[in-house]
Amino acid sequence: MDDFLYSGVGIAIALVSVVSIIGCAVFLWANTTRKLAPGDSVGTTGHVWDGDLAEWNNPLPRWWMYLFYITIAFGLVYLALYPGSAAWGGLLGWSSSGQLAQESQRWDARYAAMYSTYLAQPIPVVARDPAAREMGQRLFLAYCSQCHGSDAGGSKGFPNLRDGDWIWGGTPEQIVESIGGGRMAMMPPQVESIGEQNVKAVANHVRSLSGLAHDPALAAQGKVKFDQICVACHGMDAKGNQALGAPNLTDKIWLYGNSEDTIVETITKGRAGMMPAQAEFLGAGKVHLLSAYVWGLSQSARK
Amino acid sequence: MTPITGSANPGPGAQVPAPPPGGVAQPGAGSADSVETSLFEMRRKLYPRAVTGFLATQRVLLVVLTQVAFYGTAWLEWNGRQAVLFDLAARKFYILGFVFWPQDFIFLTGILVISALSLFLFTAVAGRLWCGYACPQTVYTELFMWIERKVEGDRMARMRLDAGPLSGRKLGLKATKHALWLLLAFWTGFTFVGYFTPIRELGGALLSLSLGPWETFWMLFYGFATWGNAGFMREQVCKYMCPYARFQSVMFDADTLIVTYDQARGEPRGSRNRSAMRRAAYLDADQKVDPVNPVDPGVNPTVVPGAAPTADPKAGLGDCVDCGICVQVCPTGIDIRNGLQYECIGCGACADGCNKVMEKMGYPRGLIRYSTENALAGKYDDRAIVRHLARPRTLLYAALLGVVSAAVLAGLVLRTPLKVNVMRDRANLVRELEDGRLENVYRLQIMNTREAERSFTIVARGLEGVELVVNEPQPIRVGSADARTVTLELRADPKAVKPGSTPVQLRIEATDDPRVYRDEKTVFIRR
Numbered sequence: 001m002d003d004f005l006y007s008g009v010g011i012a013i014a015l016v017s018v019v020s021i022i023g024c025a026v027f028l029w030a031n032t033t034r035k036l037a038p039g040d041s042v043g044t045t046g047h048v049w050d051g052d053l054a055e056w057n058n059p060l061p062r063w064w065m066y067l068f069y070i071t072i073a074f075g076l077v078y079l080a081l082y083p084g085s086a087a088w089g090g091l092l093g094w095s096s097s098g099q100l101a102q103e104s105q106r107w108d109a110r111y112a113a114m115y116s117t118y119l120a121q122p123i124p125v126v127a128r129d130p131a132a133r134e135m136g137q138r139l140f141l142a143y144c145s146q147c148h149g150s151d152a153g154g155s156k157g158f159p160n161l162r163d164g165d166w167i168w169g170g171t172p173e174q175i176v177e178s179i180g181g182g183r184m185a186m187m188p189p190q191v192e193s194i195g196e197q198n199v200k201a202v203a204n205h206v207r208s209l210s211g212l213a214h215d216p217a218l219a220a221q222g223k224v225k226f227d228q229i230c231v232a233c234h235g236m237d238a239k240g241n242q243a244l245g246a247p248n249l250t251d252k253i254w255l256y257g258n259s260e261d262t263i264v265e266t267i268t269k270g271r272a273g274m275m276p277a278q279a280e281f282l283g284a285g286k287v288h289l290l291s292a293y294v295w296g297l298s299q300s301a302r303k
Numbered sequence: 304m305t306p307i308t309g310s311a312n313p314g315p316g317a318q319v320p321a322p323p324p325g326g327v328a329q330p331g332a333g334s335a336d337s338v339e340t341s342l343f344e345m346r347r348k349l350y351p352r353a354v355t356g357f358l359a360t361q362r363v364l365l366v367v368l369t370q371v372a373f374y375g376t377a378w379l380e381w382n383g384r385q386a387v388l389f390d391l392a393a394r395k396f397y398i399l400g401f402v403f404w405p406q407d408f409i410f411l412t413g414i415l416v417i418s419a420l421s422l423f424l425f426t427a428v429a430g431r432l433w434c435g436y437a438c439p440q441t442v443y444t445e446l447f448m449w450i451e452r453k454v455e456g457d458r459m460a461r462m463r464l465d466a467g468p469l470s471g472r473k474l475g476l477k478a479t480k481h482a483l484w485l486l487l488a489f490w491t492g493f494t495f496v497g498y499f500t501p502i503r504e505l506g507g508a509l510l511s512l513s514l515g516p517w518e519t520f521w522m523l524f525y526g527f528a529t530w531g532n533a534g535f536m537r538e539q540v541c542k543y544m545c546p547y548a549r550f551q552s553v554m555f556d557a558d559t560l561i562v563t564y565d566q567a568r569g570e571p572r573g574s575r576n577r578s579a580m581r582r583a584a585y586l587d588a589d590q591k592v593d594p595v596n597p598v599d600p601g602v603n604p605t606v607v608p609g610a611a612p613t614a615d616p617k618a619g620l621g622d623c624v625d626c627g628i629c630v631q632v633c634p635t636g637i638d639i640r641n642g643l644q645y646e647c648i649g650c651g652a653c654a655d656g657c658n659k660v661m662e663k664m665g666y667p668r669g670l671i672r673y674s675t676e677n678a679l680a681g682k683y684d685d686r687a688i689v690r691h692l693a694r695p696r697t698l699l700y701a702a703l704l705g706v707v708s709a710a711v712l713a714g715l716v717l718r719t720p721l722k723v724n725v726m727r728d729r730a731n732l733v734r735e736l737e738d739g740r741l742e743n744v745y746r747l748q749i750m751n752t753r754e755a756e757r758s759f760t761i762v763a764r765g766l767e768g769v770e771l772v773v774n775e776p777q778p779i780r781v782g783s784a785d786a787r788t789v790t791l792e793l794r795a796d797p798k799a800v801k802p803g804s805t806p807v808q809l810r811i812e813a814t815d816d817p818r819v820y821r822d823e824k825t826v827f828i829r830r
Contacts, residue, residue, distance in 0.1 A: 036338045058344075061543060065343040141746065141788065146730045150746045151774050151790035155731035252737055 014085035021075045028068050108283070115285025118292075123172035126289065127296035136293025139286055143278070152297050157256060157273060162297040165253045169242040170298055175291045180284070182277030185245040189270035190229060196268075198225050203263040209238050209250045212258060245273070348465070349538060351448065352458040352631040356655025365436045366445050374490070377497040382754060385501050395784060401715070402752055402784045406722055413711035420707060424700040426551050428692055429560040429673065431649035434548065440540050441648060443491070443533035444634065447484055454480040458631060484534050485526070492526030538635040542646050552645060557676040558691040562651050564640045564671045565679065569623035572640070622666050629653035629671055639671055720753035723811050723821045733830050740770075742794045743827050749789070749811060751781035758814040763793055766807040766827055770794040778814050793827055800829045 044054045083090040118126050126132045141150060147158040154160035159167055167185070168178050194202055198221070205222030207214040226238075233246035240248035247255060255273070256266055279287055379386035381399055388397045396403040403410060425432045434441060455461045455476050464473055496518055497505050508514045514522070532540055541548050555561070623640065630638045632652040637644050639653045657671040678685050728744040736742055751757045758778035763771040772792040773779070781787045793807065804826035812820035 032343060033339050033341050036340050038338070059342050060344070061539060062341075062343045062345045063539075064543070137788070145728070145746075149731045149734075149744045150726075150728050151744050151792060153731075153734060153742070153744060153792070155734055158731075257735070 010085070010087035014079075014087035017079060017085050018076075021072055021079075025069070025072045028065070028072075032065065111285065115283075115288070119285055119288050123176070123288070123292045123295055126292035127299065132289055132292060133296060136289045136296070139282075139290050140293055143282065143286075144290065152294065154255075157271075159255055160253070161294050162300075163253060164298045165248070165251060166242065166298075167240070167247050167255070168245050170295070172291060172295050174242070175295050176287060178275060179290055179294075180277065180279035180287045183245055183273070183275040185271070185273035185275075187233075187246075187266065187271040189268060191268045193229050194225050194267065198222065199264055199267050200260070202226055202230070202267055203260050206238075206249055206263055207258065207260065210252055210258070346539065347636065349634070349636045350458045350461050350465075350631075351634045351636075351652070352628070352656070353452055354632040354652045354655045354659075356658055358651035359655050362436050362441075362445065362650065366442050369437060369439075369442055370446070374494050377494050377502045385503075387498060388501060389499050391499055400754075402754060404722065404750065404752055406750075407718075410711060410714065413707060413714070416707050417704065417711065420700055420704040422547075422551070423554055424697060424704055426554040427556065427559060427697050427700060429649075430555065430562070431548075431551055431647070434541065434551070434648035435562075435650035438547075438648075440532060440537075440545070441634075441650065443529055444537050446487065447533040448634075450483045450487070451480055454483065481534075484530055488530035488533075489522065489526035491529045492522040492524070495525045496522045538646070538648075541635060541648055548645065548648070554696075556694075556696060557680075558688075558694055560673045560675055560688065561643055562639065562647065562649055562654055562671065563643065563674050563676075563679060564623075564629075564653075565669070565674070566640075567679075567681075568621060569640065569670050570621045571619065572623035572625040573620040574625055575620060622661070622664075622670050624660065624664060626660055628656040628660055632656040719819055719821065720751065721757075721759075721811065721813065721819050721821055722750040722752060723809075723823050724748040724750075725809055725823045725825045727825055727828075732828050736794065739797070740794050741797050741800070741829055742792050745791050745793065745809075745825060747789050747791055747809065747811070747823075748786055749779060749781050750786040752784060754783050756780060756782050757819075759811050760814060761789075761791065762810045762812070764808045764810055764822075766793075766795060766800070766805055768796060768799045769807060769827065771809075795827060795829075797829055800827060802829050804828050 043057060045057045048054050079085050079088070081090050081092045082094055089095075118129075118132055121129075140148075140152065144152070148154050148161055149158075152161040164170070166174070168174060168183050191199060201218045201222030202225050203222065204214040204218040205220075205226050208216075208219040227236075230238075233244050234240050234249055235246070238249040240246045247253075254262075256262055256271060278290075282290070376387050377385070381397070384397060386397070386399055390396065394405050396407075422433055451461065455464055464476065467473060493505070493509065494502070499521075500515075500518055505514075505518065508518070629640065630636070630653075632655070633639070634650060634652065635646045635648060637646045639647065651673070654669075654671045654673070658668045661668050661670055674685060675688055675691065677683060677691070678688055683691065724747070726746040726748070728746070731744060734742040734744070747761065749759055751759075758780045760778045761771065761773055763769050770793070772794065773789060774791060775789045779787065779789055791809075805828075807825060807827045809823045809825065810820055811823065
């Protein structure tokens with residue numbers, strides 16, 4: 001409130017609320033009885049419909065009036081207990097964020113028991129448990145499918161998780177690390193180090209590594225530059241380095257695409273792949289179940 | 304036109320003026336000072352007198368019927384589960400052999416439309432039948448009054464007890480009454496919650512004091528509401544809270560059966576000597592009056608010139624002996640002789656009460672009876688009422704009711720116990736495969752609404768050369784009344800598909816019954 005309004009606004013709101021509530025009580029009290037002139041009676045409201053349809057101006061039941069007073073008392077008690085007036089935090093110290101924290105804590109405690117069973121088991125064991133797999137799928141569909149696809153098949157820039165090929169390593173521990181800690185892949189732009197005139201040649205060499213159609217002369221020219229610069233991360237054999245997240249360039253799996261144009265773009269501008277860290281957001285239990293699910297997917301793919 | 308606020312409009316012939324609105328002091332004519340009057344009246348407690356008779360028997364039958372159904376149904380079993388259970392947490396609603404899912408909400412709508420149309424129809428035909436015989440407010444008030452009568456005695460005894468000083472006996476009776484009331488009220492709350500949590504489990508939890516917080520709350524709340532509404536609020540619920548009470552009257556017309564007092568026959572009312580009347584062979588005299596065309600209201604029908612014996616012990620009085628029974632039995636505390644009033648719930652207690660008196664007096668029954676405004680006005684004979692049932696309003700209500708009921712029934716019988724949702728992946732529109740083909744990813748949710756496990760096969764149709772890859776071994780097994788999500792891919796040659804989106808169908812079919820299938824439409828996207 002105080003961020004965009006003057007600080008007195010809380011007091012003003014509190015004042016308006018309290019005065020209104022008390023005003024209601026006074027109004028009700030002042031209108032409980034009515035003076036009738038001699039010979040006068042309450043009678044009907046004076047409205048007539050359809051020729052003969054009139055309405056008694058009958059008094060409300062007494063308990064109805066008590067309900068009004070109860071409502072007024074409720075309003076005052078509520079303002080005292082809860083932060084309803086903006087000027088006053090309330091005797092209970094309640095806040096919506098506090099309630100959220102409390103409820104999250106309650107549910108976390110409730111799920112902790114379930115997760116701790118799985119956390120105690122190694123990932124290959126969890127992956128074989130049908131109930132855990134089902135939970136893993138639901139978690140995957142909720143948290144992972146936006147980038148990796150509902151079927152974990154990935155898309156451009158987002159790796160396929162079920163093909164048995166891993167950029168950062170496919171052991172259970174490495175998968176837990178990838179999900180929990182996130183990954184920051186960095187292919188720096190190489191146009192300056194390689195030289196703009198050589199980029200196409202290097203791209204041809206890269207295509208030749210996995211047996212794709214290429215210009216042999218250009219590829220041979222590109223190999224010189226590749227061996228000077230690219231090997232630092234992708235290795236002498238171009239099979240990549242999982243510690244750096246440098247992909248294997250000799251297989252048929254391409255994260256950003258294998259056309260010459262795409263490879264030229266990758267070399268020229270670089271690539272920055274980013275897997276956000278989930279440990280803090282999801283907690284160890286969910287990360288464990290997700291790791292087991294993802295690991296299980298790649299195992300069945302290998303068969 | 305029927306005045307719904309009849310007490311303001313007592314109708315012709317009423318000799319006694321309408322009672323003043325309760326609690327409002329009527330200023331004396333000669334008073335010089337202005338009078339202070341409360342705008343909030345204290346409720347005058349009613350002590351309805353017990354009544355027996357044809358209509359009362361019908362009501363008791365309906366009370367028994369509805370309550371046996373309410374308290375009993377919760378305990379019925381069907382296929383190893385509770386026959387009627389509304390499982391809110393799992394979002395499944397079991398009614399006998401049916402399992403309804405949230406997607407079946409249309410049936411609830413249908414039932415509500417049927418209920419509304421039934422109310423319209425019954426109200427147009429015979430007034431507030433619902434209020435008088437079937438409404439929970441009436442039914443539970445009836446049950447609570449029955450307990451009250453058994454414990455404290457009938458009207459006079461109850462009035463005496465309440466007026467008397469606090470004594471051990473009074474305390475004992477009141478405590479017994481409330482104990483029984485609360486027992487019934489909380490049993491009602493327990494049964495109510497038992498439709499949402501399996502009642503046997505609930506019973507176990509109750510006995511071991513391990514109820515959940517919400518179960519406890521709703522049980523106490525519903526029980527408390529029953530106790531308060533049926534024990535204390537009673538007619539005030541109908542008078543001040545119930546919207547039905549107010550709008551039902553608009554469905555009345557001059558041919559609607561209503562509980563009504565025959566002014567022409569009853570007025571002028573007055574007490575008389577019964578034996579004297581018998582001697583005067585009153586009945587003969589009365590039968591000479593033409594019931595179809597009674598004389599001017601307010602004029603004693605028995606003094607039609609030439610028709611009445613001169614020494615009439617009725618001394619110019621009508622059939623109403625002004626015993627007040629009709630007022631004493633009324634659960635809403637009104638006087639039916641003032642004409643139709645919005646407070647009248649149409650229970651007919653006054654008719655039963657009056658008939659008893661008429662029999663004792665040796666007069667014909669039916670001074671207060673079910674009749675219509677037109678019949679009462681002499682436009683047709685009471686026997687012709689049935690013929691006037693068929694009129695545009697009732698025929699229209701009945702036709703609508705028939706159509707909607709048939710539609711709901713047909714929908715129930717013909718529905719396929721299978722629901723399917725297809726969700727295309729929206730983040731990855733298209734994937735390119737190594738072999739150059741394009742791939743789209745879908746999520747398929749298969750809901751088997753039958754209470755038995757079933758297997759389904761999936762086929763893609765409508766797109767030439769499309770390949771379907773389901774990431775689960777086919778056929779897909781889905782548990783009893785369960786849902787399952789599978790992911791699948793469609794693959795197609797980019798040359799075979801036009802750019803943009805191409806419609807494609809997924810047919811999901813039960814392996815054991817080819818009639819159980821769904822064709823879900825989706826699209827295949829090519830960049």
